[in-house]
Amino acid sequence: MRIPVIAGxxxxxxxxxxxxxxxxxxxxxxAEFDGVERxxxxxFLALTAVAEALRGSSVGVSAQDAHFEPQGAYTSQVSAAxxxxxxxxxxxxxxxxxxxxxxxxxxxxxxxxxxxTCELTPIVAVGENLRQNEAGATxxxxxxxxxxxxxxxxxxxxxxxxxAYEPVWAIGTGRNASATIVGDVIGGCxxxxxxxxxxxxxxxxxxxxxxxxxxxxxxAQYMSEEAIDGALVGGASLNVEDFSALVGIAARxxxxxxxx
Ligand code: 13P
Numbered sequence: 001m002r003i004p005v006i007a008g009x010x011x012x013x014x015x016x017x018x019x020x021x022x023x024x025x026x027x028x029x030x031a032e033f034d035g036v037e038r039x040x041x042x043x044f045l046a047l048t049a050v051a052e053a054l055r056g057s058s059v060g061v062s063a064q065d066a067h068f069e070p071q072g073a074y075t076s077q078v079s080a081a082x083x084x085x086x087x088x089x090x091x092x093x094x095x096x097x098x099x100x101x102x103x104x105x106x107x108x109x110x111x112x113x114x115x116x117t118c119e120l121t122p123i124v125a126v127g128e129n130l131r132q133n134e135a136g137a138t139x140x141x142x143x144x145x146x147x148x149x150x151x152x153x154x155x156x157x158x159x160x161x162x163x164a165y166e167p168v169w170a171i172g173t174g175r176n177a178s179a180t181i182v183g184d185v186i187g188g189c190x191x192x193x194x195x196x197x198x199x200x201x202x203x204x205x206x207x208x209x210x211x212x213x214x215x216x217x218x219x220a221q222y223m224s225e226e227a228i229d230g231a232l233v234g235g236a237s238l239n240v241e242d243f244s245a246l247v248g249i250a251a252r253x254x255x256x257x258x259x260x
Contacts, residue, residue, distance in 0.1 A: 112149055
């Protein structure tokens with residue numbers, strides 16, 4: 001049984017005070033929905049305030065990155081080890097980190113392993129750019145990213161890993177990938193790659209999300225695809241009404257899994 005997930009990646013939005021206020025406002029608006037894992041990923045600066053505002057609730061807190069070394073001369077970075085007691089998740093390998101911060105497959109792998117060692121759930125983002133997409137190279141590229149990210153990750157660790165398929169061309173563009181295409185990439189490529197690495201059982205158990213211009217008005221399409229377990233959401237997660245609508249749609253569209 002795969003519990004659906006709605007994860008809000010706030011990127012570089014919201015001050016500390018705005019983040020904490022959002023968290024407090026979110027709680028009553030999603031209280032009625034069961035069976036959906038809900039996660040918010042504020043900036044590092046706001047993590048503590050948001051964790052405090054959400055303490056004792058069912059909403060998880062995620063970092064937007066996590067360095068693999070526990071400490072060291074890495075100006076601007078925050079380690080997976082430092083997030084202990086504050087965040088339970090860390091987004092790793094987001095395409096904006098790959099593009100802006102020179103994140104490599106090798107470092108993504110080190111971060112995934114560090115996150116698991118530090119008992120964080122890594123939300124590992126993979127995705128092709130427009131050029132790869134137009135060249136018909138999506139599946140090869142995605143499969144390579146998944147294999148690189150999970151190198152040396154033991155089967156036992158996979159019960160905590162969440163993957164997110166985020167085509168770069170769909171992020172923040174309003175040009176979302178169709179649910180059928182996403183279902184094919186996740187079912188036909190990502191789960192096949194996982195099956196090759198870990199066997200069919202684990203491939204069926206790992207949660208795989210879609211991200212890229214997800215909004216309340218297109219969310220139901222994604223949830224109707226068997227292979228898709230939820231969404232990693234940027235823009236629409238910045239608004240309480242949209243965030244709670246997304247959680248409500250996930251709860252409604254995947255009721256069997258939610259209650260099983
Ligand atoms: P948007 O939902 O704004 O397209 O962002 C998606 C994303 O990058 C989530 O990590």
